[in-house]
Amino acid sequence: MSAAAAALARPGLRGNAAIVGRAQYRPERYATAPRMFHLEQVADLAGLALRDAGLELQDLDGLCIGGAYFHEAAAFVPAMVAEYLGVGLHFAEVVDLGGAGAVGMVWRAAAAIELGLCQAVLCVQPARLAPLAPGEDPQAMARAMRYGGHSTAFGAPEAEFDIPYGHIGQNTGYGLIAQRYGALYGYDPRAAAKVVVDQRSSALANPEAIFHGQPLTIEEVLASRVVADPLHLLEIVMPVAGGAAVIVAAPELARRCHHRPVFVTGCGEQLAHKSPSYAPEMTTTPIGPASARAFAMAGCTPGDVHLAAIYDCYSITVLLTLEDAGFCGRGEALRFVREHDLTFRGDFPLNTHGGQLSFGQAGAAGGFSQVIEAADQIAGRAGERQLARCDLAYVSGTGGVMSEQGALLLRGG
Amino acid sequence: MHAIRLPPATAISAPFWSGLCERRLRLQRCSDRGHWVFYPRRHCPRCAATALDWHEVSGQGRLLSYTIARVPPLPEFTGPEPVVLAVVELDEGVHLNTNLVDVAPEAIAIGMRVAPVFVPALDHAGSAAMRLCFAARAETQCVRKTARPARVVSADPGGQLR
Numbered sequence: 001m002s003a004a005a006a007a008l009a010r011p012g013l014r015g016n017a018a019i020v021g022r023a024q025y026r027p028e029r030y031a032t033a034p035r036m037f038h039l040e041q042v043a044d045l046a047g048l049a050l051r052d053a054g055l056e057l058q059d060l061d062g063l064c065i066g067g068a069y070f071h072e073a074a075a076f077v078p079a080m081v082a083e084y085l086g087v088g089l090h091f092a093e094v095v096d097l098g099g100a101g102a103v104g105m106v107w108r109a110a111a112a113i114e115l116g117l118c119q120a121v122l123c124v125q126p127a128r129l130a131p132l133a134p135g136e137d138p139q140a141m142a143r144a145m146r147y148g149g150h151s152t153a154f155g156a157p158e159a160e161f162d163i164p165y166g167h168i169g170q171n172t173g174y175g176l177i178a179q180r181y182g183a184l185y186g187y188d189p190r191a192a193a194k195v196v197v198d199q200r201s202s203a204l205a206n207p208e209a210i211f212h213g214q215p216l217t218i219e220e221v222l223a224s225r226v227v228a229d230p231l232h233l234l235e236i237v238m239p240v241a242g243g244a245a246v247i248v249a250a251p252e253l254a255r256r257c258h259h260r261p262v263f264v265t266g267c268g269e270q271l272a273h274k275s276p277s278y279a280p281e282m283t284t285t286p287i288g289p290a291s292a293r294a295f296a297m298a299g300c301t302p303g304d305v306h307l308a309a310i311y312d313c314y315s316i317t318v319l320l321t322l323e324d325a326g327f328c329g330r331g332e333a334l335r336f337v338r339e340h341d342l343t344f345r346g347d348f349p350l351n352t353h354g355g356q357l358s359f360g361q362a363g364a365a366g367g368f369s370q371v372i373e374a375a376d377q378i379a380g381r382a383g384e385r386q387l388a389r390c391d392l393a394y395v396s397g398t399g400g401v402m403s404e405q406g407a408l409l410l411r412g413g
Numbered sequence: 414m415h416a417i418r419l420p421p422a423t424a425i426s427a428p429f430w431s432g433l434c435e436r437r438l439r440l441q442r443c444s445d446r447g448h449w450v451f452y453p454r455r456h457c458p459r460c461a462a463t464a465l466d467w468h469e470v471s472g473q474g475r476l477l478s479y480t481i482a483r484v485p486p487l488p489e490f491t492g493p494e495p496v497v498l499a500v501v502e503l504d505e506g507v508h509l510n511t512n513l514v515d516v517a518p519e520a521i522a523i524g525m526r527v528a529p530v531f532v533p534a535l536d537h538a539g540s541a542a543m544r545l546c547f548a549a550r551a552e553t554q555c556v557r558k559t560a561r562p563a564r565v566v567s568a569d570p571g572g573q574l575r
Contacts, residue, residue, distance in 0.1 A: 146487070152420070159420045161452045164534065164544055165498065166486040167510040172498045175480030180500075183478070183523035228480045228498075277500040277510050282478065 012297035017110035018254040018261035018413060019375045021053025021247040024368060027210040027360030033128055033241030038071040039084045041126035045245035046085060053247045054258040055120060060087045062112055062121030064105035066364045067094030071130040090118040098399025099311055101125060102367035103406035107267035109248035119253055124245040127365035149400055162275060171236060173401030175228030177276055178316040181283045185331035187230060191338050192315040193221035196235055196357050198342035203354025205385040210240055210360035235315040242362025246371060260379040266298025266409035274403045287396055287405040288324035298409035302326040306390040307377050309370035311398040312355040321396050344385040352385050367397040378412040417489055417544060421537040426453040428467045433543035436531045438472040440505060441465040451507035472529035474503040479513055479521055501527055501547050515548045526550040
């Protein structure tokens with residue numbers, strides 16, 4: 001069978017749709033970041049991403065948007081956005097996958113384009129705070145977010161069986177996974193810290209990163225306080241205000257855009273348990289099957305990849321993704337990290353923008369930082385940290401506590 | 414430290430919580446194939462059967478993982494010692510999110526045998542209720558086969574989390 005015939009026989013994306021433009025707010029501390037309504041952020045980010053691509057507002061005919069926590073509406077979000085923007089849509093999708101949302105939006109956009117439903121899809125996630133209404137209590141939102149991603153609704157299993165035991169939010173969930181990983185395979189806190197430090201080294205070459213200009217050592221990571229054993233504060237992302245958008249376009253549009261098109265050639269998505277405690281084995285994560293599907297679809301292997309853009313809410317997320325996606329074997333991630341230089345100058349470039357650990361995590365838009373860095377590296381737009389060769393990138397997304405995960409393979413046109 | 418307030422039970426979960434008040438642990442099991450189910454549901458997530466019965470179990474199990482929450486996850490868990498969050502696998506195979514109590518951090522080992530500790534709490538209306546926590550199982554109990562729930566009572570009768 002010829003390569004072309006083999007590609008046709010594979011299920012999934014053909015690799016015809018491309019990321020052609022992007023916009024990303026500089027991460028900022030919440031206290032000093034500008035407040036904007038989410039509709040305003042969507043319009044602003046759309047305009048910036050379209051201009052980046054060389055497209056017009058009226059080229060847009062598809063939308064993927066994060067609907068959870070959208071400020072101006074709890075429902076009917078896409079229609080409100082279409083009306084506000086002034087565009088007609090042939091495809092509108094609310095994606096509710098937490099940190100896996102960026103990856104999830106990009107492949108849905110590519111799939112819709114390949115189906116012929118639309119030609120240019122805005123994938124967008126606002127993540128700045130909205131202005132306070134007159135008389136609104138500024139602490140109300142903090143109180144509402146007290147339980148993190150956990151539902152307190154009557155009948156929600158986690159309200160009954162997690163919250164009364166303090167199992168909320170993310171820190172302790174990832175701590176539980178890391179502790180078990182250590183019990184099964186051994187743990188090396190210095191190697192876990194090296195993930196953060198190597199990424200920080202790359203962030204020193206990224207003026208947009210929140211920790212730009214702040215070098216970091218393994219000793220400093222290990223000297224930061226333990227939040228939930230074995231995780232230190234500096235192994236945990238810092239929440240920031242931000243927001244991001246990318247434009248995914250059909251090949252005929254992509255050809256007339258400003259930058260090298262970044263084709264979406266493989267994707268995978270996996271979710272089964274909101275709480276990893278209920279998984280048969282919490283250290284075997286959903287990114288394994290998601291990545292296997294993405295690599296098979298794209299017809300390539302982990303060894304072919306020039307850049308790994310791995311969702312890095314915590315150091316342990318990176319370690320388990322390295323293993324489960326197949327960059328190293330089970331139980332080998334700590335040794336892999338010790339033996340490789342993970343910076344943009346190194347032999348295994350990982351999260352060359354600094355990762356969210358150094359770039360900052362702009363809420364549900366955090367995962368866009370990985371998608372955008374991969375696209376920028378492939379398009380040759382990564383500035384000082386540009387890789388000598390980057391034609392193929394692996395991108396992962398993670399929501400909740402390894403609750404929902406997705407993978408992309410992006411290839412330069 | 415404050416008493417933990419439980420949310421209202423649902424029609425399906427009520428037998429679980431009322432069992433805890435009697436210091437008994439009850440789980441659902443599907444009638445046809447005997448799959449154990451936790452948390453309580455309207456169907457068996459392994460075989461989709463909707464015929465489920467409640468059965469009392471011993472509560473014996475092993476520790477799958479734990480973490481010490483050095484930053485209290487909620488104000489209720491603020492106390493002189495940080496709360497120990499744990500995931501326990503009961504001998505029936507189901508996993509649950511819980512707390513370890515009555516155990517020094519250096520004595521915790523993943524894989525160790527654990528037994529239930531019924532810790533007083535408050536229900537949504539403020540009446541007496543119980544949470545299902547766990548402690549390391551004493552050596553003598555490790556060899557004892559018991560059909561009844563192990564009634565390991567917290568050394569803290571006030572029910573405050575340690």
